[in-house]
Amino acid sequence: MIAELNRVVKAVEEHLTTEAGDLDVAALARTLATTEHHLRRMFAALAGMPLSAYVRRRRMTVAAGDVVAGREDLLTIAVRHGYGSTEAFGRAFRSVHGAGPSEVRRDGGPLQTQQRLRFVLSVEGDTPMDTRIVESDAFRLVGHATRVPLVHAGANPDIQAFVTAIAPAEHARLKALSDRQPAGLLAVSDDLDPDRAEGSELTYLHGVARAGTAPDDLDSIEVPAGTWAVFRASGPYPAVLQETWAATATQWFPSNPWRLRPGPEIVAVLERADDFSTATTELWLPVEPQASRP
Incomplete structure (x- = not known):
């Protein structure tokens, strides 16, 4: 993945002006034997910024040289x-x-x-990641959904307020509807921005996984059959969950023949302290085999 990301950086440099045409990320991903979805997610995770933001910053860096030179009018630039x-x-x-x-x-x-940017390989990975690959039939995620902004670090106050407003009896009702893996009450993120930009909106669902039908008064997300990578971790919450997601990008995906596919990201809390300061979680990410380079 490191080589592929450096080819993305090279392509960005070649498309900083309109003479070269706009950068077609989807076409570039195909030449790299991956998908635009996976490429954007990995770039954002490893660069610390969305690909779109990097392109804008590089373009404005180059444009600044033209502006300061003063040889052309601003419209031409x-x-x-x-x-x-x-x-x-x-x-x-x-x-x-x-x-x-x-x-x-x-x-x-x-x-x-x-x-x-230049992506380089850092030899880490000395701590094994507790991971398993799960093949799943189609199912649905059932519960209460809302739109919230994406928060990369720390607790998401919009999600906290949304979940707190759900009555205790409703939590119990939802848990009773769970009839398949991942089991129990789940935190589901769907319709994420391809670049995972801070503050971009996503659909958050507090609910359960269900093979059966969904009650009419609940929101539902249909999930097709597919493969999931499941990452288990324990520690301070939500920091351990955010660190696990970061580690999938920096350690697991570059070392394994899998890539992200479109679909919801699911968090199951298996155990937690009474004050939720620590927890054991499972992060379910939809994946598919990484295609071989031609």
Whole structure:
């Protein structure tokens, strides 16, 4: 995966101006024998930023050189870097540098440079990951769903408020509906932004996995048959869960012949402290075999 991500970085550099055309991430993923879904997820996890944000920052870094040079008008520079107007270019420029193009041309700054990324292999993995591969029939996730912003670190206050508002009797009712693996009450994230951008919206469902039909008063997510990688971890909650997800990207996927496929991400809490300060969790990620390079 490291080599593939470095090819993505090279392709970004080749498509920073409109003369080269827009970067077709889906087509690039196909040439790398993977999928756009997996490529974007792995880039975001390992780079610490979405691919779309990296492209914008690199484009504005290169554009800043043209702006400071002062040899061309701002509209010419804007069009070269993929913007149809100086207004749209100015908004993107300010979002990266904290100042507009005219200010930077006049003052020479401020400028926030995005260096070209280079992914390197770090020899880690000294702690084995407790993982199993599960083949599953089609099933449905049943419960109460809402839209919430994505939070990368720490507790998600929107999810906390949503779950707290569910009556204790309803938790018991949901748990009784569970009739298959993953068992018990589940935290489900679906419809995630491909780049996993902080603050982007996702569908969160508090519920259970069910082979049978769903009651009419509950939300439902249909899950097709497929393969799942299941990661078990114990420790401070939710930090252990967030660290487990990060480790799948930095250690497990680069070392194993699997890639993410579209589908919900499911968390099952197997054991927990009374105050939920610690927990044993299982993270279920939908996967498929990684295709061989031609």
